[in-house]
Amino acid sequence: MKSTNDSGEGQLRAIQSFLTEHQEAGExxxxxxxxxxxxxxxxGLPPASCQNTLEMLFTCLNLLxxxxxxxxxxxRIPLDRALRxxxxxxxxxxxxxxxxxxxxxxxxxxxxxxxxxFPPLERITFCLHQHLYVSYLVAASAQQxxxxxxxxxxxxxxxxxxxxxxxxxxxxxxxxxxxxxxxQPASHASRELEFVADYIAGLADRxxxxxxxxxxxxxxxxxxxTHDFSLFALSRRAPPPEYHVFYFSCARIAAxxxxxxxxxxxxSSAHDLRLPALADTPAGQGALRxxxxxxxxxxxxxxxxxxxxxxxxxxxxxxxNRFNQLLRQTTRDDNKDFSQWMIINESPDxxxxxxxxxxTGHIRIGDVVALQPDSDPGWLVCLVRWAISENPEHIEIGLxxxxxxxxxxTLVENASPVLLLPEHAPLRTSSALxxxxxxxxxxxxxxxxxxxxxxxxxRKLTIIEQNGxxxxxxxxx
Numbered sequence: 384m385k386s387t388n389d390s391g392e393g394q395l396r397a398i399q400s401f402l403t404e405h406q407e408a409g410e411x412x413x414x415x416x417x418x419x420x421x422x423x424x425x426x427g428l429p430p431a432s433c434q435n436t437l438e439m440l441f442t443c444l445n446l447l448x449x450x451x452x453x454x455x456x457x458x459r460i461p462l463d464r465a466l467r468x469x470x471x472x473x474x475x476x477x478x479x480x481x482x483x484x485x486x487x488x489x490x491x492x493x494x495x496x497x498x499x500x501f502p503p504l505e506r507i508t509f510c511l512h513q514h515l516y517v518s519y520l521v522a523a524s525a526q527q528x529x530x531x532x533x534x535x536x537x538x539x540x541x542x543x544x545x546x547x548x549x550x551x552x553x554x555x556x557x558x559x560x561x562x563x564x565x566x567q568p569a570s571h572a573s574r575e576l577e578f579v580a581d582y583i584a585g586l587a588d589r590x591x592x593x594x595x596x597x598x599x600x601x602x603x604x605x606x607x608x609t610h611d612f613s614l615f616a617l618s619r620r621a622p623p624p625e626y627h628v629f630y631f632s633c634a635r636i637a638a639x640x641x642x643x644x645x646x647x648x649x650x651s652s653a654h655d656l657r658l659p660a661l662a663d664t665p666a667g668q669g670a671l672r673x674x675x676x677x678x679x680x681x682x683x684x685x686x687x688x689x690x691x692x693x694x695x696x697x698x699x700x701x702x703x704n705r706f707n708q709l710l711r712q713t714t715r716d717d718n719k720d721f722s723q724w725m726i727i728n729e730s731p732d733x734x735x736x737x738x739x740x741x742x743t744g745h746i747r748i749g750d751v752v753a754l755q756p757d758s759d760p761g762w763l764v765c766l767v768r769w770a771i772s773e774n775p776e777h778i779e780i781g782l783x784x785x786x787x788x789x790x791x792x793t794l795v796e797n798a799s800p801v802l803l804l805p806e807h808a809p810l811r812t813s814s815a816l817x818x819x820x821x822x823x824x825x826x827x828x829x830x831x832x833x834x835x836x837x838x839x840x841x842r843k844l845t846i847i848e849q850n851g852x853x854x855x856x857x858x859x860x
Contacts, residue, residue, distance in 0.1 A: 390426075391426040391427050391428040391432075392428070392432075394422065394425075394426045395423070395426055395428060395432070395433070395436055398419055398422055398423055398426075398436055399435075399436055399439060401419065402419065402436075402439045402440065402443055403439075405443075406442070406443055406446065411443050411446055411447045411450070412447075413447060413451075413469075413472040413473050413475070413476045414472055416440060416443055416444065416447070416476055416480075417472075417475060417476050417479055419440065420440060420476075420479050420480065420483055423436055423437070423440075423483070424483070424486075429490065430486055430487040430490040431487070431490065431491075433483075433487070434487060434503075437480075437483055437484065437487065437506075440480060440483075441480065441506055444476065444477070444480055444510070447473070447476075448473075448513060451469065451473055452517070452520070452577075454466065454469065455470065455517065455520040455521050455573060456520065456573045456574055456577050457573055457574055458520075458521065458573065459743075459744050460521075460522050460743065460746060460747075460748075460770050460772050460778060461522075461743065461772035461774070461775050461776075461777065461778050462521055462772065462775065463775065464775055466521075467521070467774070467775060470517060470521050470523075473517060474514050474517055474518070474526065477510045477511070477513055477514040477517075478510070478514060478526070478529075480506070480510050481506070481507045481510035481511050481514075481532065484503040484506045484507045484510070485503075485507060485532075487503050488500065488503045488504065488507070488539070497540075500539065500540065501540070501554075504536050504539060504540050504554060505554060505555075505556065507532070507536045508533060508536050508537070508554050508555075508556040508557040508560070509556040511529050511532055511533045511536075511556075511560070512533070512556040512557070512559055512560040512563075513556075514526065514529055515529060515530075515560055515563070515564075516563065516576075516580060519563070519568040519569070519571075519576055520573050520576060520577075521573075521772070522569070522748075522769075522770045522771055522772050522778075523771065523772060523773060524771060524773065525613075527611065528611055529611075530610075530611050530612055530613050531609070531610065531611040533557060533560060534606065534608035534609070534610075535608070536554070536557065537554060537557050537608065538608050540554055553587070553588055555587045555588065556587075558587035558588070558590040559580075559583050559584060559587045560613075561590065561604070561606070561613065561614055561631070562583045562586060562587060562590065562633070562636070562678075563579065563580060563583055564613035564614055565604050565614060565616075565633060565677060565678055565681075566579055566583070566673070566674045566677045566678060567673065567677045569748075569768075569769035569770070569771070570673055570677075570748065570749075570768055570769055571670055571673065571748065571749075572666075572747055572748040572749050572850065572851055572852070574661065574666060574851060575661070575666050575667070575669070575670040575749070575850065575851060577661075578659045578661040578662070578666070578667050578670055579670055579674065581659040582640075582658065582659060582662075582670075582671075582674075585657075586636050586639070589635060589636055589639075590631050590636075591631060591632075592629050592630070592631050593629065593630050593631065594629055594630075595630065596617060596630045597630060597631075597632040597634075599632055599634040600617050600618060601618055601634075601679070601680055601681075602632050602633045602634035602637055602678060602679050602680070602681075603616070603617040603618075603630055603631070603632050603633075603634075604616055604617065604630065604631055604632075604633065604681075605617055605622050605628045605629070605630050606628060606629055606630075606631075607622065607626045607627070607628050608627075608629070609627075616681035617630070618680075618681055619681060633678035633679065634679065636678055637674070637675050637678040637679030637680075638679070640671055640674050640675045640678065641675050641679075643656055643658060643662070643671060644668060644671045644672065644675065647662060647663070647668055647671075648668075653667070664821075664851070665820045665821055665849045665850065665851065665854060666820065666850055666851030668849060669749070669848070669849035669850035669851070670850070672846075672849065694725055694726075695725070695726040695756060695757050696723060696724065696725060696726070696739070696756075696757050697723075697724045697725075697726055697734070697736060697754055697755060697756040697757065698721050698722070698723060698724075698754070698755045699721070699722050699723075699724055699736070699741075699746075699752050699753065699754050699755075700720050700721055700722075700752065700753040700762075701720070701722075701743075701745040701746045701747075701750060701751075701752045701753075701767075702720075702745050702750060702751070702752075703750070703751050703800055703802065703817065703818075703819055703852075703853060704800050704819075705720050705745070705753075706751055706752070706753045706762075706764070706789075706791075706802065707791045707792075707800035707801075707802060708791075708800075709753055709762065710753075710762065710789060710790075710791040710802075710833075711791055711833060719742060720742070720745070721741055722738065722739075722740065722741025722742055722743055723738075723739040723740045723741050724736040724737060724738055724739055725737045725739055726756065727779065731784075732783060732784050732810065733765070733768070733781065733782050733783045733784055734754070734756075734765070734781070734782045734784075735779065735780070735781050735782075736779065736780050736781075736782065737777075737778075737779050738777070738778045738779070738780075743778055746767060746770065746778075746780065747767065747852055748767050748768070748769065748770055749766065749767060749850035749851065749852045749853065750766070750767050750852040750853060751764065751765070751766055751767075751785075751802075751817060751852070751853050752765050752766075752767060752782065753765075754782060754784075761787070761788055762788070762789075763784050763786070763787060764784070764785050764786035764787070764788070764789050764802065764804060764817070765782040765783060765784050765785065766782065766783045766785055766848065766853075767780055767781070767782060768780075768781045768782065768783050769781040784810060785804065785810065785811070785815075785817075785848075785855065786802075786804035786805070786807060786810065786811070786815075787807050787810070788805065789802040789803065789804050789805075789817070790802065790803040790805070790832050790833065791803075791832070791833045792830045792831060792832040792833060793830065793831055794818065794822055794823070794828055794829070794830050795828075795829040795830060795831060795838055796828065796829065797822060799818065799819050799822035800818075800819065801816055801817060801818045801819075801822075801830055802816070802817040803815075803816060803817075803830075803832060804816070804817055804855075811847075813857050814857070814858070815847060815855055815856060815857050815858070816828075816830075816841065816843075816855070816856060816857075816858050817853060817854075817855050818853065818854050818855075819852075819853060819854075820849070820850065820851055820852055820853055820854050821854075822854075823843060823854060823856075825843075826842060826843050827840065827841065827842050827843070828840075828841050828843070829841070839860065840860065841858040841859070841860060842858060842859050842860075843856050843857075843858055844856065844857045844858055844859060845857045
């Protein structure tokens with residue numbers, strides 16, 4: 384009669400054979416891998432005997448991530464049910480594989496050398512970081528407990544000095560997760576976020592943790608590892624005295640990003656600078672600008688937000704082309720491009736809205752929208768700064784007001800729609816032009832405004848906002 388251990392070893396070999404066959408056939412599926420993880424735990428073998436099989440599962444996970452992550456880039460908000468289910472299953476796999484490595488780590492004796500702890504710690508931080516990254520891609524909130532587990536893995540690594548020159552002892556994925564969180568991922572569209580994640584991968588080893596706040600406090604962030612949140616900018620909030628925190632500075636990283644942006648503006652290519660290809664586009668350069676601001680000068684909110692208790696409503700129309708057409712209409716006829724929203728809170732320069740009804744498929748982070756709150760006869764010009772969608776029936780967005788009115792127009796060169804935004808202090812102290820990203824290719828452009836037959840020659844001066852959807856810049860005649 385075979386022993387229980389022999390039975391477990393047989394099941395282990397069967398799992399390994401199954402994974403090898405499916406990997407070679409390219410038939411990897413998140414649900415299948417989850418089932419194999421459960422099968423592995425059910426063998427009853429000690430965790431140390433399962434480590435090689437966990438590594439095979441981790442290899443399969445990496446292949447699956449590469450195959451599926453692209454499905455979430457460019458997806459509409461909110462996700463349709465099929466894609467949301469795919470996201471849920473993939474994150475479930477990431478969570479369970481991280482838990483399996485935690486199971487392995489917790490089984491090791493207290494006197495285990497630190498060199499044996501780092502491989503499972505690296506796997507844990509990688510899985511949890513990817514769990515967060517997928518949430519950012521689909522504009523969802525982080526699952527409860529993920530950040531606390533990430534911080535816990537780093538704390539576990541402190542059994543020996545971590546700040547060494549050996550890149551294998553940096554817990555790179557943990558540092559990447561922190562840099563991504565500090566870069567305000569909700570402010571990036573999914574394609575820009577993919578670029579940001581690739582860009583950060585080359586910077587993570589520059590993150591140095593300290594017990595005391597560095598002198599350059601404007602770019603300093605702090606972490607409280609026993610709490611389930613990512614980090615805070617020191618310039619926005621100082622840690623309470625009872626917290627046991629550690630710090631890191633993004634000053635050097637922000638300066639490097641500025642050097643890259645300056646080089647791109649001077650004519651260097653992404654290939655020359657060894658940057659992701661999107662750096663050659665307005666979307667990539669706009670993402671770099673936002674990273675520089677988020678890392679280097681994470682300032683406080685300009686105005687306090689006031690929560691709305693009276694359930695004010697607002698009408699929204701998304702997209703520069705639709706906005707341009709809307710301003711040309713003499714009457715506002717409700718149509719499929721309009722959607723209804725509830726104002727959650729507001730300040731002099733923005734709103735947070737919750738969707739009530741109407742289409743949301745045109746809404747993209749970074750795009751321009753026309754907003755008409757209740758009792759307001761005009762249309763506000765706003766940019767979508769962030770979006771959160773927890774399920775297919777729910778979406779919230781944050782808007783920044785960039786103008787109180789606009790004059791529609793057209794670029795002479797390519798008939799692309801533009802909006803002339805008049806000066807309105809304190810929102811903006813000079814006029815600006817809002818155009819589709821990439822439509823103004825040089826330093827000069829010619830436009831024709833509605834109601835005026837004259838062609839207006841303009842020279843681009845300072846870029847205020849730039850992303851994959853729009854460009855906003857000051858100009859001179």
